[in-house]
Amino acid sequence: MNESVTRPAFAHSPGLQPGPKMFSDLAPLTDAVTLSVDGQPVRARAGETVAACLLRAGVPYNRLTPVSGAPRLPYCMIGHCFECLVEIDGIGNRQACLTLVRDGMKVRRQDGAPPALEPSVP
Amino acid sequence: MSINAPLPDADVIIVGCGPAGMAAAVTLAEAGRSVIVLDMQPAPGGQIFRSLEANLCDTSPAGQSLLAALGPAYRAGADLIRRFRAFSGACPGIDYRPQTTVWEVRPDGTVGWLQGMNAGYVRGRQVLLAHGAMERPVPFPGWTLPGVMTAGAVQTLLKAGHLKPSGRIVLAGTGPLLLLLANQLHQLGVKPALVGRTDRLSDSVRAARHLRPGGLVPLVKGLGWLGRLKLAGVKSVTGLENLAAHGTQNVESVSFTVGGKRQTLPCDLLIVHDGIVPAIDIPNAAGLRLQWDGPNASWRPATTPDGLGASTLPPEMSAGPCVLRVTGDARRIGGADAAMAHGRVAAQAILAALDHGAGPSADALRAVGKALSVRPFLDAAFPPGLAQALPDDDTIVCRCEELTAGELREKIRSGFRNMDALRGETRCGMGPCQGRSCMVTAARLLQNETRAAGCPPTFRGRPPIRPIPLGAVATLSGLDPRATIRLTLEDKPENASEDTVDAPAE
Structure with missing residues (x-):
C-alpha cells in the first residue's frame, strides 16, 4: 500500500505544527514528565491525562476521522465522546482523557482508520 | 458432573466513585459488608470532586487560587473522600479499583471490567450503579470542529x-x-x-x-x-x-x-x-427499563424510590431476580447533595436485601426529598436550549460516523422506522462512542418523522459497551464455568464438514 496515502501529513511533518493556543498553564510546569507525541518530546504534568497534555501542547488535532479525515480534539474529557482516541504505546483507539501520562510513553495521533495489522513505527 | 455457580466476589459491587458511589460504599462498609468499587477515574470524587485530594495538597499560590476559584462546593467533598479512603484496603471493607471501565452489567449482578490490558467478570450479590451523568448532546452546525x-x-x-x-x-x-x-x-x-x-x-x-x-x-x-x-x-x-x-x-x-x-x-x-442528563449507557445495555423525564428532556432508569431497577429481559435470559440499583445523577439529576443522600438510601436498601437492617430510614429519604426539591425550579429556569429544536438536515448527528440529520431523516422516510433498523442501515450509533452522543437525537428524529409519542425508543445496547482489547478478551478472568464452552481444533467446522463439501465444479 502506498505509504503516502495511508499516512499523510503529520507522520512526515518535522514538528507538531501547533494549532491556535486554546489552553495555558495556571503555573509553570514543575514535576514534569516527558512523553513522545509522533516522535516529538512533549512535557506533561505528572498525574495528568494524555488529553490534557495534548491540549497544553496545542496539537491541532489528536485524530483524523476514519470517515472523512476531519480533524478532532477532545470534546467531553470524561470518557463519553471517544473523540480523544490516540495510539498509546502501540495500541490504537485508547481514550486519551482516561489515560494518565507516564515518562517515556509513546503517543501517536491517529490518521483515519489505521491498517489493523501494520506494525507500529516507534 | 455438575458445575457450581461461581461464588460472589463481594456483597456489593458499586460502579462509579463520585458522591453517590462513595456515600453508599461508606454506609455499606460501616455495616461490615464487602464492597468492590469500580471507577474510570484515577482518584475518588467523580466529576464534581475531580482531583480534589491532589488539589488540597497543592500549597503553591497557583494551587491556592485554583481552590479559591473552584469554591466551597468543590472542597465539600473532602470529608467523604477521607471516609472512603479510610475503608479502602480494610478487610472487610472497600476494594477500590480506579482506572477501571465497565463494559457489561447483567441483572443477576455480574459485572464485566477492564483495567489496562486485564479484563474479567466480578459478581456481587447486589450491584449499585452510581456512574453519574453526562452533558446533554447538542448537535449544531460545526460542533465537531476542534475548538x-x-x-x-x-x-x-x-x-x-x-x-x-x-x-x-x-x-x-x-x-x-x-x-x-x-x-x-x-x-x-x-x-x-x-x-x-x-x-x-x-x-x-x-x-x-x-x-x-x-x-x-x-x-x-x-x-x-x-x-x-x-x-x-x-x-x-x-x-x-x-x-x-x-x-x-x-x-x-x-x-x-x-x-x-x-x-x-x-x-x-x-x-x-x-444541562446534564443521566448516563444511560450501562442501564440500557443491562436491559433495565427506561422512562422519559419530561422536565429534564432525558431518559432515566425506571426505579423504585430506593433505586431498584426493573429488568426488561425475558426470564430465560436472566438467572434470577434483578439485583441492580441505580443511584445519584445516574438515576435522576440532582447534584452532589442529592447524590450523597440517595447513595445512603440505596445502601440502606441493599443492606435490607442482604438481610441486614430495616431498609431506608425516614431521615435518609427526607434528605433526598429536600435535596431534590430545588430541581423543578432549575428545570424550569434552564430548559434545554441548544438541543431544543431538532437539527437542520446538514448538521452532523452521529459524530463518530459523521451522519447528518438529513441522512437519518431520509432513511427513516424510506422505511427504517425503528432504532435498530436505522442503526443497522446507517451505522448511526455503531462508532466508538456507541450512541452516547447521537442516540437521543436519532430517537427524536425517528419520533418526529413517524409522529410517535411517549418514551423515545433506544438502540438495543449490547456488551461490550466500551472497546476492550482482544488481548484482554483472550485472558478474561472470572468466567462462569457453566456458560463456558471450550472449543478445540477438532471442533472446527472445516474438520467436521470435510466429507460433505461439494467437489468444486471444474
Whole structure:
C-alpha cells in the first residue's frame, strides 16, 4: 500500500505544527514528565491525562476521522465522546482523557482508520 | 458432573466513585459488608470532586487560587473522600479499583471490567450503579470542529490539568454549570468574550412558582454569579438561538441569533453546555427499563424510590431476580447533595436485601426529598436550549460516523422506522462512542418523522459497551464455568464438514 496515502501529513511533518493556543498553564510546569507525541518530546504534568497534555501542547488535532479525515480534539474529557482516541504505546483507539501520562510513553495521533495489522513505527 | 455457580466476589459491587458511589460504599462498609468499587477515574470524587485530594495538597499560590476559584462546593467533598479512603484496603471493607471501565452489567449482578490490558467478570450479590451523568448532546452546525468543547470538559481541564482556556472564548448554552464556569474563569483572570444564554427572563419568571425554601440558596448563589459577571464587564445575552461554529481546521468564529438579529463573533474556543442528563449507557445495555423525564428532556432508569431497577429481559435470559440499583445523577439529576443522600438510601436498601437492617430510614429519604426539591425550579429556569429544536438536515448527528440529520431523516422516510433498523442501515450509533452522543437525537428524529409519542425508543445496547482489547478478551478472568464452552481444533467446522463439501465444479 502506498505509504503516502495511508499516512499523510503529520507522520512526515518535522514538528507538531501547533494549532491556535486554546489552553495555558495556571503555573509553570514543575514535576514534569516527558512523553513522545509522533516522535516529538512533549512535557506533561505528572498525574495528568494524555488529553490534557495534548491540549497544553496545542496539537491541532489528536485524530483524523476514519470517515472523512476531519480533524478532532477532545470534546467531553470524561470518557463519553471517544473523540480523544490516540495510539498509546502501540495500541490504537485508547481514550486519551482516561489515560494518565507516564515518562517515556509513546503517543501517536491517529490518521483515519489505521491498517489493523501494520506494525507500529516507534 | 455438575458445575457450581461461581461464588460472589463481594456483597456489593458499586460502579462509579463520585458522591453517590462513595456515600453508599461508606454506609455499606460501616455495616461490615464487602464492597468492590469500580471507577474510570484515577482518584475518588467523580466529576464534581475531580482531583480534589491532589488539589488540597497543592500549597503553591497557583494551587491556592485554583481552590479559591473552584469554591466551597468543590472542597465539600473532602470529608467523604477521607471516609472512603479510610475503608479502602480494610478487610472487610472497600476494594477500590480506579482506572477501571465497565463494559457489561447483567441483572443477576455480574459485572464485566477492564483495567489496562486485564479484563474479567466480578459478581456481587447486589450491584449499585452510581456512574453519574453526562452533558446533554447538542448537535449544531460545526460542533465537531476542534475548538468546540463542553463546559464540563473545560472544568475537568481546570481541576485535573491545571489548564485555563486562553484566546477568544465564547460560552453558549444554559444551566447552572455554564454560569459557574464563567465565574470560575473570571476568578482565574480569564475574561470570556461572551456568555450567551439560551434561557430567557420568561423562563425565570415561569420557574419562580416552583421555588421552594430549599431553592433559595442556589438562587442566591446564581444571582451572585450573574452579578459578578456583570460587574466584571463580561458581555452577556439571553435568548440565544441557532448557534453555529465556523472554520475549516478549527473554530474561527461563531454565529447566533438574538432577538431576531444574526451576529458573528471571532472565536478560538467555544464552550457549550445544555444541562446534564443521566448516563444511560450501562442501564440500557443491562436491559433495565427506561422512562422519559419530561422536565429534564432525558431518559432515566425506571426505579423504585430506593433505586431498584426493573429488568426488561425475558426470564430465560436472566438467572434470577434483578439485583441492580441505580443511584445519584445516574438515576435522576440532582447534584452532589442529592447524590450523597440517595447513595445512603440505596445502601440502606441493599443492606435490607442482604438481610441486614430495616431498609431506608425516614431521615435518609427526607434528605433526598429536600435535596431534590430545588430541581423543578432549575428545570424550569434552564430548559434545554441548544438541543431544543431538532437539527437542520446538514448538521452532523452521529459524530463518530459523521451522519447528518438529513441522512437519518431520509432513511427513516424510506422505511427504517425503528432504532435498530436505522442503526443497522446507517451505522448511526455503531462508532466508538456507541450512541452516547447521537442516540437521543436519532430517537427524536425517528419520533418526529413517524409522529410517535411517549418514551423515545433506544438502540438495543449490547456488551461490550466500551472497546476492550482482544488481548484482554483472550485472558478474561472470572468466567462462569457453566456458560463456558471450550472449543478445540477438532471442533472446527472445516474438520467436521470435510466429507460433505461439494467437489468444486471444474
